[in-house]
Amino acid sequence: MSIRHSLLALLSEGPKYGFQLRQEFEASTGDVWPLNVGQVYTTLDRLERDGLAESDDHDADERQKNFRITAAGEEELSRWLRAPPDLTQPPRDELVIKVLVASRLPDVDVYDVIQVHRRYLVQLMQQWTRLKDDEAHFDLAFALAVDAELFRLDAVVRWLDAADGRLRRASHESPTGTAAALPRLPRRIGAQK
């Protein structure tokens, strides 16, 4: 996540002090992503250096500085909000790697490996759901952030379910077991560079 652009977004509402920015950042993300104050001041220094934000007194203690967004900062914020993140490269997903490895090891029950991860993920989802049930009525930002996490975890569970089903089908079709039926993954998917 871009702290730099999140701070610019908060400054676009009006001039603010660093401590205030930290509080508002955490509140606007439902306190799901805590931020230390050092990160805030380092980021503000860089925004100032790049001409995207400014303060009245350059020599004052950081805590005393009141920051505001510049015209260039407004432009950068607008550009960033509309720029799609680069999703063309699949992330190096540790869970995917573990299941792929488990599917090739003869002494490892890949379905057991899948179930261990499935259970863990569902437990995580239970906890997020419980938190949302407690607090969602009072904090919309928190509910949105928790929804994002629940959808992300749900996608991983769905992938595990799909992997489970695909491996079972492959093991039925291939008398030599699952490994022989597994195709090699292409090294790059969707990359246009």
Added chain:
Amino acid sequence: MSVLELRNVSKVYGEGDTEVDAISNIDLAVERGSLVAIMGPSGSGKSTLLTIAGSLEQPTTGDVMINGSNVVGMSRNDKARLRRRTIGYVFQDFNLLAGLSAVENVSLPLELDGVAMKQARAQGMSVLDELGLADRAERYPDQLSGGERQRVAIARAIVGERSLLLADEPSGALDSVNGEAVMRMILTACHGGVAALVVTHDAKLASWADRVVFLRDGKAVDETLPPQRPEDLLGLDAANPSES
């Protein structure tokens, strides 16, 4: 005493070469006030388990205890009475009667059980009110949104003194916001003392449950651990099995 208890329940369909074990040796208890989810892929035995739990089908072996009474071996009439008075069902496709208003749908199970129409209607209104649906009471199913229809179906399932709610993919036909409203409503019913058993393949839906049991090829293969405190969320790395 559990509201629902399955003891070593198995169900076999067919005979000889065509014999299929739909569910095998299932032990499961659902306590008053708790929500249990059964999660598994298509064909894992979820729906069979639910129909047996609801006494709609007889197990091949094992016992099904509802509020301490064994349903297996009960007469047809006794089972029908138990279903009317104790068990509420919620299905993916709502199953509301199109010619009846919301409140008429909700009070119908009471009327079928011999409760006077006026009294049944008053109880139906009371449940709709509890679940925030009082202003939809006179509407017919085709005048309700999908989410509202399912919420009316839940009201119908818990009206009267029902203690067991059985739901088969209750939010399967709904978008996620309406699905969440349905699960909140089931949870509200549980907080009121109902025991609920929900079967689903959807992890988002299952995550509302106090306990999730994983079903695979008719067997209960695993279940979630007792819930941790929400505060432990930030310390989850300690329990993370994905450490390299």
